[in-house]
Amino acid sequence: MARSLAYLMLLFTYVYASCAFVFSSQRNAIAKRGQAELLTMKTARVKVSSSLLMRDASSAYWFKVGDTVEVVEDVLKAGINLKGRVGTVTETWEKCDVDPTCCCAEFVDAGFAVHVEFRELDKEGDDLFIHFFAEDELKKSKDVVPFDGMSCTAFKLKQLNVGQKPRSLASYDPSDDS
Incomplete structure (x- = not known):
């Protein structure tokens, strides 16, 4: 009875840990996708993972x-x-x-x-x-x-041809053309 209870607890722990935590082998993919920083501890020769990352x-x-x-x-x-x-x-x-x-x-x-x-x-x-x-x-x-078809160069040339001082493209109103 005690042995079967121990096996049951071991099984429960394994299932819970495999569902709730992501180990360092999967953490890089998750962090890359989310552009998150990885918290690692650097040693003299080896880069070692310092903790588990909780995942839901x-x-x-x-x-x-x-x-x-x-x-x-x-x-x-x-x-x-x-x-x-x-x-x-x-x-x-x-x-x-x-x-x-x-x-x-x-x-x-x-x-x-x-x-x-x-x-x-x-x-x-x-x-x-x-x-x-x-x-x-x-x-x-x-x-x-949306692109209106006019490049920045064409916009600036049009402003210079009309004799106006060049202005930003954001302030351009096509209905004001003379």
């Missing part, structure tokens, strides 16, 4: 609601590969502030931590769909700035 698989750390993201892994939805598609984050799994150890968050699959909304390819109408992703399958997209 039920929370999304790198994305927030409203972020524009791109799918970087092969993910299928209804037989269609979503790799390369761009969407908007609509929900992320997070620990609640009231009870950070609540049991409902323990059962969240890390593969479904980020909910992303996509428009259909034709971008007409209200054809939207949502899919669930792990954080490793997404990357933040850079904001797209």
Whole structure:
């Protein structure tokens, strides 16, 4: 009886430790993705990890609601590969502030931590769909700035030709052209 209880405690400790902590072999990938600093202790010859890093698989750390993201892994939805598609984050799994150890968050699959909304390819109408992703399958997209077709050089030449003093591009109003 005592031996089976000891085995049960050992099994419980192993499962708990493997789910709750990330060891130094995985820490570099997590820190690189989040651009976080690694806390290490340097010795004369060897760089040694000084501590464990707590990780909660039920929370999304790198994305927030409203972020524009791109799918970087092969993910299928209804037989269609979503790799390369761009969407908007609509929900992320997070620990609640009231009870950070609540049991409902323990059962969240890390593969479904980020909910992303996509428009259909034709971008007409209200054809939207949502899919669930792990954080490793997404990357933040850079904001797209509209381009009016006029280069900075063309803008400056136009100002000089009109005989005006060059000014910043941000203050340019095309309706003021003479």
